Amino acid sequence: MNLYQDIKATAQAYWITLRNMFRKPVTIQYPEQKRVPFERYRARIVLTRDPDGGERCVACYLCSAACPVDCISMQAAEAEDGRRYATWFRINFTRCIFCGMCTEACPTRAIQMTADYEICRRDPLTLVYEKEDLLIDGPGKEPDYNFYRHAGIGVVNPRGQGEEERPPADVRSLLP
């Protein structure tokens, strides 16, 4: 009985090896040869700009709150035109687990994930990305969205002149 089992197992193993010898290999010769990931692949994080070229990030701290490994930190400030922006914005990619929670939390579509998966360095400090390393020139996904056009606080268009807004109310009017 045992002898039969042994012969069967040996033959089966050889058969599997033999069968795979004629298959196309799945491994590629990285880094000479590179794989193209899917569009929604979750890798290196970037900060995008709105279609008008302004920074989309309003430093609302939601990404840093959502981040399960606490790798995002920033400081908000107010620009002269009333725009809220990040004076500095830091992502520590040695800590990032590329879970994508930050992009889900982002209310302005500023923080987005790209397909650039090649993030390894010899010096860990070079993986701590500052705002200038993160900010890209384009809008990324949802290219037409500009948060300030919908916020109603009057940064890119005068108050009360946005698409979803009525002109400012006249406090002194007594009309019914």
Next chain:
Amino acid sequence: MPTLTIDNQTVTVPDGTNVLEAAQQLGIVIPHFCYHEALGAVGSCRLCAMKFEQGPVKGIEMACMVQAQDGMVVSTVDAEAQELRAAVIEWLMLNHPHDCPVCDEGGECQLQDMTIAGGHGIRRYRGKKRTWINQDLGPFIEQEMNRCIQCYRCVRTYRDYCGGDDFGVMGSRNRVFFGRFKEGKLESPFSGNLADVCPTGVFTDKTCRFRSRSWDLQEAASICPHCSLGCSVIPGARYRELQRVRSGINRQTNGFFICDRGRFGYGHVNHPERPRTPKLQGADAAWPEALQLARRRLTDIAAKVGPEAIALLGSPRASLESLALLHDWAKQLGGARFCGDPQPGRDRAARQLTALLGSRARSLEDVRRSDCLLLVGSDPLNEAPLLGLAVRQAARRGARVIVIDPRPVELPCNFQRLSTGPEELPQRLEHLVSTTEPTDDLSTLRTLLHQAERPILCGGGDLLGEVGIRQLAAAADHFGTGLFVTLGGPNSYGAALLSGDGPDADQLCEEMLAGKIRALVCLENDPLADGPQRMARALGKLEFLLILDHAPNRLSRQADVFLPTTTVAEGSGTLVNNEGRMLSFSTVFNPGIPLGISSEGGHPPRSFSPTTAGGEPRPAWAVLAQLRGENQSPEMIRRKLEGRDSRFAGLSLLDPDGEGQRVRGGGHPAGSHDQSFPHPAPEGSLPLLVVEQLFGSEQLASLSPALDAVQPDPQVLLHPETAAARGLKEGDTIALHTELETFSLQLKLNAAMTPGLLLATRLRDTPLELFAPGSPTPCLVGKGGGDA
């Protein structure tokens, strides 16, 4: 005591409780906006709908508008009530903008919580939203009217509770606007409370605009260090920077609100010039070196000249723990001189109060519930603003308020003013209790105080002095009432209890001048700014000067040894407020140079260091323990103090979130002291009274950049009659010649003050800082004069 059933749970509540409060007692959360414990219910937000199933009221009602009655059966989960609440919150949200990411309220937004709790999750309204033009409301409050949901809390707080009249509601139908008639600074000293009460982001704290989210802030229950009332506050810090202060809740002291000095005076903690390293004669040094030198020099002097040659000078802004260690150290050294307060006048007043208060002590809550208040020598809005707010609450309930003061005192309520000179205050009190002159202007006051059920005599320690406080206590006994006297600093009472009948700073100064005292240890005080006037000369006679402080101290460079300590927010401890209530505070954050300063606005450094930049300050109790060569914890200090001194029983059990506990037993008045002027007043001179101002006088708050915008200009007040007699008119620059200094100030006339008196506010970094608040100095007035 009605008993009612809410969601199948039975609860018995006191009479006059509404159903919403009864539900809260059971832990049932019902969305609501307009109801607030301090403001009451108005039933305007229509959100707290409940179904009344049985009992005297039937059907859907607003829970905040229905008094709890026996036999009520109420359901909060009834389908009809839930549907109504969801509909109401949807209406309230119709015009609410899509700007939560840039709204400072985000993270602590009651509107967001209530929207979700009300059952409205997804917006259906696709129409256009109403917008507003905002107003600039000054340096403290930022307005964003688009977010308003018309709950009226701001108006009810600002106008009704705080008595401000420059802010209100205007407009009609859905154009109801909450703001000022014209743009401008909010004038009430309680304007910061708008940021606390607004359930959404219409009014936010401008000083921490866009700085942090509430979830990122390190917060802990603390005590406000800016006056003697000990209001409960919750400071919030991030990246080693104290970024905001919001009001805590202590129903015995401040209730739910704080003043703008307490809220925006936090800048001293982040001050760029704050000394953060130990110094030896101005040069930076390491802790072990500095401690060793200080210890050696003090033991040398104690051995060479005797322990009496060492003076330990405490401060009303030091915690009870550090003062107790300092006091104990004096004994350990073999009888070194100890004094708890560098300002002799305030010190003597505080000690007199500790000796007399006992069962006469009243709390701010008692003041709010009083029916007749007599304020003697007290200017609440400038000296202790929350007392002014408490007086207003009493007045709103119908209390009579009478003010006897030489200053043009203003209060946020109606009151009767009896003008008097600063030195006549004790006599006036004496007349009040004597029945020999029944028909003077005090007779109505006498009748009022006799008729009132819960009268309270309020006083200001600065103007009353120790004689006045004695008279006030005598008057309180005569009318069978209690006392509420404001003192100089947050721990004046504790310092006075420990000082007992020991020397005051004047005596120490004399002994220093006489060469008897060779070494001085200053705990968290600046003897040049707050000490007796001869202090500058006396300091020159010292062999050794040790300073422990956290504020930029004038002597930090001159001192032989300077040791940096932590602020109230950076450590834990206990303060004893003006009614003898021990209030403990806990650590909010650890000291260090704020990231915003060390990184100069850029990103944090890209290098690692095991130590925190500027993290060297240590709690004063820890430094004192190290100086004594001991290893102590605040708990050990508290337990030892309790064991040694039964007055502080219960100290170690205090809860920073609790209401505190009164000390048991009183102190001693200071020893007798000659208080007459060193020289008779010169011919034609007027008494110059230098008094505290809301902004600019208190040392720590004056270091706060947020308050720079409201810093008053130095000026001197005079009654129009006195001015006319001397040929002076409004706007004149007059030269004031005092024994201390000659300086010129702009003249302002005020008819509400006492004639024959010069009145100036004690502003920091001006010559007026040198004058002891509340004690008049003879002053010659001349026209013109050079620069101040």
